[in-house]
Amino acid sequence: MYRFLLTPRWLAAAALTVAASVIMVFLGNWQLHRYQERSAINARIDAADSTPAVPLTAVLAKPAAAGRPGAAPGEDAAWTKVTVTGRYDPTHEIQARGRSVGGAVGFEIITPLLLPDGTAVLVDRGWVPSQDGDAISAPVAPPAPTGQITVVGQVHRSESRPAPLERRDGRIDTRRIAVPKLAAALPFPVYGAYVLVSDPEPGFTRIPIDHEDSWQNGGYAVQWWLFAVMALLAYGWQARREAQGDTPKKRVDRVAEADQRMAAVPTARQPD
Structure with missing residues (x-):
């Protein structure tokens, strides 16, 4: 049949x-x-x-040389809570423009944290509004704390679609927080992801994390x-x-x- x-x-x-x-x-x-x-x-x-923070070096690979970032972490490391101790370097501070929080447009301020071994990790200290409420007016951000400081935050993987870098308002200005692009403009070895602080300093607004x-x-x-x-x-x-x-x-x-x-x-x- x-x-x-x-x-x-x-x-x-x-x-x-x-x-x-x-x-x-x-x-x-x-x-x-x-x-x-x-x-x-x-x-x-x-x-x-509610999760205890782990050392940054337990999550991210150590960078080898200046101008090149460390290996980018996989998705299994995204948003892991970490802690790291060092000194801020405000001379190479970065501002990411056109960032929105709560419907308002402003900037995220990213400051390199220099570690005792000479490497650095980019730390997103939080969001500040622009002076005129648009995407490019210079922000007024609190200065980075001096001396040794311990940062607690979550690992944020590098953003895609790197944007051009320029110098504005005394900072490196960009549209995207693309770690490889930024690492090439900095004089020290940089880890392959940045840290978003969990508890920003006064004057900063905490950046909400969108769920997948x-x-x-x-x-x-x-x-x-x-x-x-x-x-x-x-x-x-x-x-x-x-x-x-x-x-x-x-x-x-x-x-x-x-x-x-x-x-x-x-x-x-x-x-x-």
Whole structure:
């Protein structure tokens, strides 16, 4: 009854269906992996206030030379709570313009923290508004504390799409906090991610951390798996119809026969 499945046409259809289903399953598994990664990031964000901080060097690789940042951390390190001790270097302070907090536009102030071994980590000390409420007017930011200081914050991975750097208002000015781009402009080795302080100094506003949209990835995973099942069911449904004799040719013949019968029915004569 199902010997037709061994014909070249049906064998090709079976191979195509299985290949498509396997690809869909792999895509679903990849989306599940992304869901798990993003859920872990959200858990670290939520637990930051109650989780003890770990040393920065336990999370980030030490940079080797000036002008080149250390290795960028993976997503498994994003938003990990860390602590690091050093001295701020206000002469190489950075301002990231066009940053919004609570609907207002301002700047994030990033100051290098020099560690005792000569390396540095960029520390985002918080957000300040621009003087005129726009994206480029010079901000008024509290000066960096002097002397040795211990910073507690969360690891923030470098932002993508590096923007040009220029000197403005006595600081390095940029639109994006892209660590490799900034490291190339600094005279000391810089770690491959920056630290967003958990408790900013007076005069700064704490920068809110957006959660990852993990549920979207979870939904995509289920969709891909459903598509894989539907492809197999569609193949089985077509094979069953073929086995029962309901072939495409017979369906076309039935439609043609119905059309002929309709054409043979006399139409009602309209009154004069």
